[in-house]
Amino acid sequence: MSSATQRPSLSPESPSVVFLDHAAGSPLRPSVADAMARALVGLPPNPSGAHRLARATRGVLEDAREQIATSLGVDAREVVFTGGGTESCNLGILGVAAPTAICISAVEHVAVKEAAARAAQMHSVELIELPVDARGVLRIDQAVELIPDGALVSVMAANNETGVIQPIAELRKALRHAPRNVIIHCDAIGASASMELRSVVEAADLISLAGHKLGGPPSCGVLLVKEGVAMVARVVGGGQELERRSGTQDVAGIVGMATALSATDEERERGDLETMRIRRDRLAETIQRAHPEITVHGQDATRLPGHLHFSVPGVVSEELILLLDQRGICASAGAACSSGAPQASHVLLAMGVNERMARGALRLTLATSTTDEELDRAAMSVIYVISQLRA
Amino acid sequence: MRIMVAMSGGVDSSVAASLLLEEGHDVTGVTLKLWDGPSDTGCCSVADVDDARRVASQLGIDYHVANMSDEFTHRVVDPYVASHGAGETPNPCIECNRFLKFGSLMTMMDRLGFEALATGHHARVQRINGRAELLRGVDAAKDQSYVLSMLTSAQLENLVLPVGEMTKDDVRAHGTARALRTSAKPDSQDVCFISSGPGRRGFLEERSQITAGSIVDLQSGETIGEVDALELITLGQRQGLGLDDNGEKRVAVRVDIAQKRVEVTTPERSMIKALNLREDSITWVHQALPRTGAPVIAQLRSHSAPVAAWFEEHRLVFAEPHHPVAPGQTAAFYDPDHPDVVIGSAIVAL
Numbered sequence: 001m002s003s004a005t006q007r008p009s010l011s012p013e014s015p016s017v018v019f020l021d022h023a024a025g026s027p028l029r030p031s032v033a034d035a036m037a038r039a040l041v042g043l044p045p046n047p048s049g050a051h052r053l054a055r056a057t058r059g060v061l062e063d064a065r066e067q068i069a070t071s072l073g074v075d076a077r078e079v080v081f082t083g084g085g086t087e088s089c090n091l092g093i094l095g096v097a098a099p100t101a102i103c104i105s106a107v108e109h110v111a112v113k114e115a116a117a118r119a120a121q122m123h124s125v126e127l128i129e130l131p132v133d134a135r136g137v138l139r140i141d142q143a144v145e146l147i148p149d150g151a152l153v154s155v156m157a158a159n160n161e162t163g164v165i166q167p168i169a170e171l172r173k174a175l176r177h178a179p180r181n182v183i184i185h186c187d188a189i190g191a192s193a194s195m196e197l198r199s200v201v202e203a204a205d206l207i208s209l210a211g212h213k214l215g216g217p218p219s220c221g222v223l224l225v226k227e228g229v230a231m232v233a234r235v236v237g238g239g240q241e242l243e244r245r246s247g248t249q250d251v252a253g254i255v256g257m258a259t260a261l262s263a264t265d266e267e268r269e270r271g272d273l274e275t276m277r278i279r280r281d282r283l284a285e286t287i288q289r290a291h292p293e294i295t296v297h298g299q300d301a302t303r304l305p306g307h308l309h310f311s312v313p314g315v316v317s318e319e320l321i322l323l324l325d326q327r328g329i330c331a332s333a334g335a336a337c338s339s340g341a342p343q344a345s346h347v348l349l350a351m352g353v354n355e356r357m358a359r360g361a362l363r364l365t366l367a368t369s370t371t372d373e374e375l376d377r378a379a380m381s382v383i384y385v386i387s388q389l390r391a
Numbered sequence: 392m393r394i395m396v397a398m399s400g401g402v403d404s405s406v407a408a409s410l411l412l413e414e415g416h417d418v419t420g421v422t423l424k425l426w427d428g429p430s431d432t433g434c435c436s437v438a439d440v441d442d443a444r445r446v447a448s449q450l451g452i453d454y455h456v457a458n459m460s461d462e463f464t465h466r467v468v469d470p471y472v473a474s475h476g477a478g479e480t481p482n483p484c485i486e487c488n489r490f491l492k493f494g495s496l497m498t499m500m501d502r503l504g505f506e507a508l509a510t511g512h513h514a515r516v517q518r519i520n521g522r523a524e525l526l527r528g529v530d531a532a533k534d535q536s537y538v539l540s541m542l543t544s545a546q547l548e549n550l551v552l553p554v555g556e557m558t559k560d561d562v563r564a565h566g567t568a569r570a571l572r573t574s575a576k577p578d579s580q581d582v583c584f585i586s587s588g589p590g591r592r593g594f595l596e597e598r599s600q601i602t603a604g605s606i607v608d609l610q611s612g613e614t615i616g617e618v619d620a621l622e623l624i625t626l627g628q629r630q631g632l633g634l635d636d637n638g639e640k641r642v643a644v645r646v647d648i649a650q651k652r653v654e655v656t657t658p659e660r661s662m663i664k665a666l667n668l669r670e671d672s673i674t675w676v677h678q679a680l681p682r683t684g685a686p687v688i689a690q691l692r693s694h695s696a697p698v699a700a701w702f703e704e705h706r707l708v709f710a711e712p713h714h715p716v717a718p719g720q721t722a723a724f725y726d727p728d729h730p731d732v733v734i735g736s737a738i739v740a741l
Contacts, residue, residue, distance in 0.1 A: 318457045319503060322419070325453060339440040341424035341458035359458075389502065 017328045018374040022306060023160055023190060023365035024332055029215035029263055032256045036217065039255040046248050048240060061251045064258035068222060071261050072201050080223045080244045081254055083235075085189040085210025086111040088221040090234060091245060092185040092206040093119050093154055097230040099183065100150035103128040105138050105166065106350035112154050112187050113346075119152070130155070135301035136164035136351045144174045153184045157200045157207075160190035161334035161347045161363060163307025164298035172203035183229060189213055189221075193264055193367070194273055194304045205229045209261075211253060215367070216260030220253035272368040277305030279375055280366055284308050286379040291386050295357060297348060306366040309334055311357040315389045317342035320362050323385040329378050334363035393417045394551060395505040397492055398447065398454070400439030403511030403554050405446040405573040406562045410553040411509055412450055419505070420447040420454040423496060425463040425487070426584040436583065445572045457499065459491055466490040468584060472598045478646040479719030479741060480625040482538075483582055489541050497546060507551050514539050515555035516547050523547035525676060525733040527725075530558040537693050540723035540736035541674045595622055604651035606632055609644060609660070614652075621648050627715035629658070644715055662712035668705045668722065672738035679734075687734065688725040691716045697725060707737075 019027070039060055047058035062076070069076040082088045093102070093115040102120045104112055106129050120127035128151075130143040138155055147153055153175075158165045168186055175182055186204035188197055193214050201207055205226045212218035225231055225244060233239070237246030267273065284296055287310070296310045312320065317333035318341070324331050335345030344358035364378065396408040398420040412418045422443045430436050440456055447454030467486045474481035492510065500508045513528030514536040523544055528534040542550070554562050566574030581587075585594045595601060599622070606616035616633050618624060629640040635657045642661035645654040682702070689700045689707055699710035707722060716722070718741040726732040 316458070318455055319499065322421075322453075322455045322503060325455070326419075337424065337427075337458070339422075339424045339437050339456055340444070341440075341456040341460075343458055343460075388504075 017330065018378050019330045020364040020366060020370070020374075020378055021330045021332045022193070022367040022370075023163075023213070023363065025212040025218065026193065026215040026367050028217065028256070029260055031263060032216050032259045035259040036252045036256040039252045045251060047251055048238070048248065057251055061249055061254060064251075064254045067258040068261055071258075071265055072207075072224065073198050074201060074224055075227065077242065078224050078226055080225050080241045081249050082221040082223055082241075082245055083247070083250075084219045084221040085187075085208060085213070086221075087235070087245075088189075088208035088210065088223040089154075089185075089187050090115045091223050091231075092187075092208050093152065094122070094234050095231045095244065096152045096183055096185070096206070097232050099123060099125060099152035101126045101128055101148050101152070102154070103130055103143070103147045103151050103182075104154045105130045105143075105156065106132050107136060107159050107162075107164075107347040108154060108156055109160055109187055109189070112156070112185075116154060132350055134352050136162050136298045136347065137301050138166050138171065140167060140171055140174050143171060144178050144180070147175065147180055147182060149180050149182070151180070151182045153182050155184070155186060156190065157186050157188035157197065158191035158195060158304045159298070159347055161345055161361075162298040162301075162309045162351075163190075163304035163365075164301045165191070165195065165303060169199045169203040191304060192261070194276070194306050196268060209257075211257035211260060214257065214260035214264055216257040217250075217253045220250055220257045222257065267368045273305045276366050276368050276370065279370065279372060280306060280308055283364065283366075283375045283379055284310075287382050287386075290383040291390075293390075294386070295353075297351065297353065297361075306368075306370075308364045308366075310362060311348070311353065312360045312362065312386050312390070313357060315360040315386065317359060317361050319389055320360070320385060323388065324381055327381045327385070329381045332363045332365070334361050392506045393504065394419070394507045394509050395496075395500045395503070396420050396452075396509045397496060397511075398422050398443040399511065399579075400436070400442035400446075400573065400576075401511060401579060402566050402571070402573045402576050403513065403562055405443070405511070405571050406557075406565045407509050407511040407551075407553040408446065408452060409450055409565065409569060409571065411551065412452060418450070418452045418509075420450075420452055421496070422454075422456050423463075423491060424456055424458045424460055425491065426468075427460045427464075428584065429586045429588075430583055431581070431586050442573050442576065449569070449571055457496070459495055462495055463487065463491060463584075466494075471582075472595060474719050475595055475622045476599050476648065477741065478621070478648045480717035481719040482721050483584075485538055485541065485721050488538055493539075493542055493546050493550075497549065501549070507549050509551040509553060511554055512539055512552050513555055513559070514552050516550050516552050519732070522677065523550075526555070527731040527733075528552075528555045532694075533559045534694075536731075536733050537690055537721070537723045540721065540733050542676065542733075543674060544677050547676070592620060592623055595620075602648050602651055604648070604653060606641075607652045607654050608641075609654045609656040615655075618653060621646055621651065621653055624653050626717040627661070642715065661715050663709070663715055664712060665703070665706045665708040666713075666716055666722065667740040668707055668737040669740040670705045673705070673735065674737070675735040676733060686727045688727050688730050690723045690725065691720060691739075697730065699727070705737075705740075 043057045047061045065079050066076045089111040102116045104116045184204040185206040187208045189210045207224040209222040211220035294310045333342035348358040394416045398404045467483050471483045512535045513533040515526040527536045602621045603619045604621040605614040628643045632641045632655050641655040686701045688697045690697045700707050718739050720739050724735045
């Protein structure tokens with residue numbers, strides 16, 4: 001184990017460190033850092049004053065709002081800024097007035113799950129779980145049967161663990177055809193960095209986004225609220241965000257988020273996502289060739305191009321992560337409790353993966369900036385570590 | 392050496408990690424996530440994990456959280472509940488040490504290529520005549536050799552106990568000098584998975600049957616009172632069981648949940664001459680089975696005074712009459728010629 005005694009540097013920029021946990025949040029893009037630094041130089045932070053300087057700050061804020069609206073193909077008045085992804089999901093679920101039921105997919109993020117449980121309690125309505133198949137894809141036929149008229153439905157654009165993309169447009173179509181008049185909230189937080197969101201934005205009524213998944217700042221989120229959706233604010237006070245959310249806006253953070261979102265648009269247009277997908281598939285193949293015993297989750301579904309989530313039989317996630325960490329490879333289990341300890345993921349269990357396999361999950365997530373050299377190093381380490389633990 | 396330090400989020404294991412680092416070892420901190428439910432430091436003891444993580448970052452060492460909650464439930468919590476149901480008073484910390492910290496974690500330490508496991512226990516590992524021995528900690532008031540008495544020589548070979556040579560005051564001073572976040576943190580006192588709200592009673596009630604019963608005087612055979620939870624009575628207990636003819640508190644000497652009774656007697660008559668030990672629970676540091684008549688120093692509680700005794704088969708015979716000891720409790724054995732040296736342990740039988 002002499003290789004591990006030489007500890008890699010703590011800096012993500014260090015050449016000895018390979019960061020493959022982009023799904024947890026990517027490091028701030030340099031262009032974003034620059035835009036944030038420029039945003040407020042010489043301006044007061046509060047855009048809500050009656051004087052010229054507040055108006056100038058407001059101008060910066062509204063420029064960013066329009067930039068985000070254009071990127072997503074919505075009206076600027078439909079963009080509500082929040083304090084981050086969890087708050088967006090909370091508002092998108094707890095802020096919907098008088099639903100007849102709360103229906104969420106079995107693979108939602110805990111920010112949606114907990115908000116949905118609270119909403120069901122608050123409105124004294126049923127909380128209905130919509131099943132997924134073994135690939136992790138929503139079963140639309142069953143969903144349509146389970147969802148009553150007037151329900152609030154929350155289904156994510158793509159799963160944060162497996163990267164499996166959900167058929168939001170098809171769900172909307174099937175519900176219209178049924179017919180069911182429902183409100184759809186879509187948590188697009190995990191999908192936003194590596195997926196064209198136009199079809200999701202078109203199909204859903206409420207869409208949650210978060211800055212830090214885009215290479216933007218954390219604690220900065222967006223909830224798109226389509227025109228006509230009746231909302232009740234959950235964070236109340238000055239009513240700054242069109243009475244849907246109170247609190248002084250984080251203008252620099254919002255500028256950072258707008259810049260990050262535009263950067264992802266440029267990457268997609270350049271074809272960087274396709275390059276990333278090819279790299280991801282090559283990484284998966286390399287590991288699978290050495291260790292055919294691993295199971296790649298959602299392999300047969302349409303997935304985000306940067307996600308590789310797999311289980312190693314007879315091994316627990318924390319041991320894989322510890323050994324990879326020692327070799328400078330930053331990875332994740334995919335699911336952790338509040339202490340940070342990996343746990344059997346409810347996503348994998350909902351897909352029918354057994355508990356033992358679910359405890360041996362490893363998630364490697366790429367960014368468009370991830371290089372072939374980094375992935376070669378990661379693959380070698382992953383293969384070595386699996387061999388060591390299965391010996 | 393590459394050493395894995397089990398960091399609980401307390402001052403002792405924080406300082407253990409710091410000491411090893413300053414000695415030049417390659418140190419990685421690991422916290423075990425053991426309990427899923429509520430605890431006095433937040434669900435999953437998040438506050439303790441945060442403290443350990445912060446200390447690791449202050450020290451600049453690698454740090455990970457390992458999830459052993461399923462095994463903890465299976466090996467510690469479920470037996471704890473079952474043991475109460477059988478009229479015993481179990482010691483869950485000893486079972487956690489046996490199966491988790493020095494079982495699964497030690498195996499994990501080895502599998503991950505570390506050379507030793509370190510903890511913050513106040514006890515010492517020393518090589519005496521070429522063999523690893525477990526000794527009491529230097530700070531008598533904080534000595535934790537009792538809760539480690541089930542360790543075998545094979546486990547001791549891979550164990551480092553850096554704070555065993557220090558007093559608690561010295562440990563805190565070391566932490567304070569390095570501004571470690573946990574330096575002034577109070578010692579943990581209670582069972583980690585039982586929160587002060589529902590307490591032991593609420594915890595057991597949620598998971599098992601609680602039985603009301605009669606208090607029966609052992610001499611007269613008469614029922615002299617009632618208790619509402621036999622499972623919560625510890626043999627030897629003197630609280631809540633009424634007074635004897637001399638005005639002294641009566642002592643519980645037998646808890647019989649099937650017959651729904653607790654037998655009590657006077658403190659004088661409650662004294663015992665010997666204890667039965669659970670045969671399958673006896674461990675020896677060096678695997679040497681005791682001869683009948685072999686003398687030992689026995690300690691029956693975490694910080695009780697050690698007493699002279701000897702073995703007769705699977706019985707521990709006291710040199711002097713002893714207060715009753717609850718079944719489920721652990722007896723730690725020390726070498727009469729070297730009273731600091733642990734030689735083995737056993738669980739008191741029903």
